[in-house]
Amino acid sequence: MKKIYLFFMIVLALIFTGCQEEDEAQAVVIKDSKSFKELKKQGNKTYSLETATGETIKLTVENDTLTSKDLENKVVLINFWATWCPPCKEEIPMFNRVYEKYKDDFIIIGVLYEKNKDMKALAExxxxxxxxxxxxxxxQENFRMAKNFDDVKRVPESFLYGKDGKFLEKYVGLVDEQSLITHIKDSLK
Structure with missing residues (x-):
């Protein structure tokens, strides 16, 4: 009997202490709605990427699959990089070679992971x-994408997707040229 009485008293206490004044409740809702909007923005897996040449590449990455009308039927390497990064600079000649050799079936998207970059310095x-x-x-879009892509924090970091849009490989550090070529050739079969 004492246990039932104690349980009843705890329930009543929770009911009466759980109520707040209306102003306090609204303040919580306002804070939560802003957080929710930020979380929703972070969760959006569709990206509209502006290139240095003024083009726009639209893509969606969700459930390890990349979809894009701009990139259909291509192997896609998304490379997060920075101009101050020695390994990033080191892989550019290899990227240029592979890109030129397989440009009908392969594209690299260099996602600049750098804050406040002067556009004239970047062009140079x-x-x-x-x-x-x-x-x-x-x-803003590049950093949002980096956050959604396995929370990229270091560069270079790259993500490879096959012609069918399926995720193939993640490279942390320099991309292995032979591995990249093998994936491209396999997708051409």
């Missing part, structure tokens, strides 16, 4: 390194 860098593949420049 792209010219100096003769980057043949698209480089995306919208800082």
């Amino acid at each position: 860098f792209l010219r100096q390194y003769n980057m043949k593949f698209p480089v995306t420049i919208n800082e």
Whole structure:
């Protein structure tokens, strides 16, 4: 009997202490709605990437599958990089070679992972390194994409998708040229 009485008293206490004044409840809702909007924005897996040449590449990555009308029937390497990063600079000549050799079936999207980059300095860098593949420049969209792509924090980091859009491989650090070529050739079969 004492247990039932105690249980009844706890339930009543929770009911009466759980109520708040209306102003306090609204303040919580306002805070939560902002957080929800931010979380929803982070969860959006569709990206509209602006390139240094003024083009837009639209793609969606969800459940390890990349879909895009702009990239249909191509092997896609999404490479997060920065101009100050020595390994990033080191892999550019290899990327240019592979991109030129397989450009009908393969594309690299260089996602600039750098804050406050001066566009004139970037243009000079792209010219100096003769980057043949698209480089995306919208800082906000690039960083949102990096967050959604396994929370990229270091560069270079790359994600490879087959012609069917299925995820193939993640590279942390330099991309292995032979592995990349093998994946491209396998997708051509």
